[in-house]
Amino acid sequence: MSATVDERISDELEALEAILMNDVVVKKVNDVPEIIETVVHPSTGDDVDQQFVCVTLEVRLTPGYPDISPEVTLRNPRGLDDEVLKSIYTQIKRKLLDCLGQPVVFELIELIRENLTESNLPSGQCVICLYNFVEGDVFIKTQCYHYFHSYCLASHLIAGQKYYQEEVDKLPSWQQMQAPQYQTCPVCRCRVTCDVEVLKAAPPPVDSITAPPFCLTAELKALQVKMSALLARQVARGGVVGMGDNGPPPLTITSPSDNDGGSTSQEADKAEALASARPHTSSENAPGSPQARPVYRGPYRGFNRRGKPGRRGRGGPAAGSR
Ligand SMILES: [Zn+2]
Ligand SMILES: [Zn+2]
Missing domain, CATH: 3.10.110.10 (Ubiquitin Conjugating Enzyme)
Known part of the structure; x- marks a missing residue:
């Protein structure tokens, strides 16, 4: 009340x-x-x-x-x-x-x-190039209040469009017609509308021009040793996808069987190793297991976070099963 x-x-x-x-x-x-x-x-x-x-x-x-x-x-x-x-x-x-x-x-x-x-100026780094925003930089604020150097966002959008189009081109033509065309923010995936041609005309980040040439310091070497030990541990535990693959990055290939190179068996081996590594959660003969599923021929059949193939991304039932 x-x-x-x-x-x-x-x-x-x-x-x-x-x-x-x-x-x-x-x-x-x-x-x-x-x-x-x-x-x-x-x-x-x-x-x-x-x-x-x-x-x-x-x-x-x-x-x-x-x-x-x-x-x-x-x-x-x-x-x-x-x-x-x-x-x-x-x-x-x-x-x-x-x-x-x-x-x-x-x-x-x-x-x-x-x-x-x-402090009405973005602080922090441009997440694309990792350089700070400094005096003289040309940057853009997206509708979701994220900031990028105009130059960097242009490169990102152009590359994103290229990869997206490659996936769309694999679709049957009736699906190609329906494929949405829009740009997304690299940070939060909100839809953004930018004129790539205008962004492209901006100069590269000031810091990227004035940065001193790269030099492998003792500190960096120590970091390399630390990181490679970490990587070895992740590989051993099955947490790294796509190591040693010759094909496209695993997050963009459609399914292991679509990848005609020698990595097919590699991926299958990896999935199997992963499944056996978790005896309590694996369900080898269950209908939901990767092996039992029909082969999906559409785009974006990705890998889940554990690098296990079989969890379909967005996009409805398998086109190839009809
Ligand atoms: Zn940048
Ligand atoms: Zn955003």
Whole structure:
């Protein structure tokens, strides 16, 4: 019942809804407000294109709020690195103590907004080239608030399109007609719309040009030794797919039998080794086991995470079984 809601809280909610309108979500349990959620952007006037960072603020109203501090969480940060988030959290803690006894949500939004405005440039690396964003870089913000050097995203999209088309070309023509054509974000797979021709014209990342030539330091050599020991362990435990294969990468081949090279038997051996390595979970003669399934001739018959062939990717029943 609304009678149980502290007047200070209901006044605060009213004010928040009046100011933020649809941008604030209030989750209620039995009519009592429990969580206030809003996405905070930097202040850039109305210029949404200039907002390069954002974060979702979640305020859980603990019983006794505002005389007791609410629980504050920052979710889905975009373009913000851990240092910036840590600093915002510290400031939030201070603000909560200062404002004890009075509504604090609007103050929190303002505090976060100020911080975002100050760091309204993507921090961290471009996940494609692993170079940082520096002065002079040409970068792009996708609709999902992920950042890439324009140059890198162009290369990624062009390569992705090429591999995708190779798979589509293997389909019967009626299926080719239905194959969707769209670009996805390399980080979160959200659909993005980019003009590859425009992106392609951008210069490569500044750091990639100015980077000193590669040199195999003692530190790197030590890392190599460590990593090869790790790889050997993974291979021994069956956790590596495609080692020694001559064909295309295992995640893009359609099925072991489609791979005409010598790796067919290799893959089968690997699957068998994997199955026998897990005697309690394997079901060699069960209908669901890889060997018992009909051979799938469509695209994207991938391998599951353990490198075991047989778990079909997206795309309905096997085309070859009709
Ligand atoms: Zn890059
Ligand atoms: Zn994304």
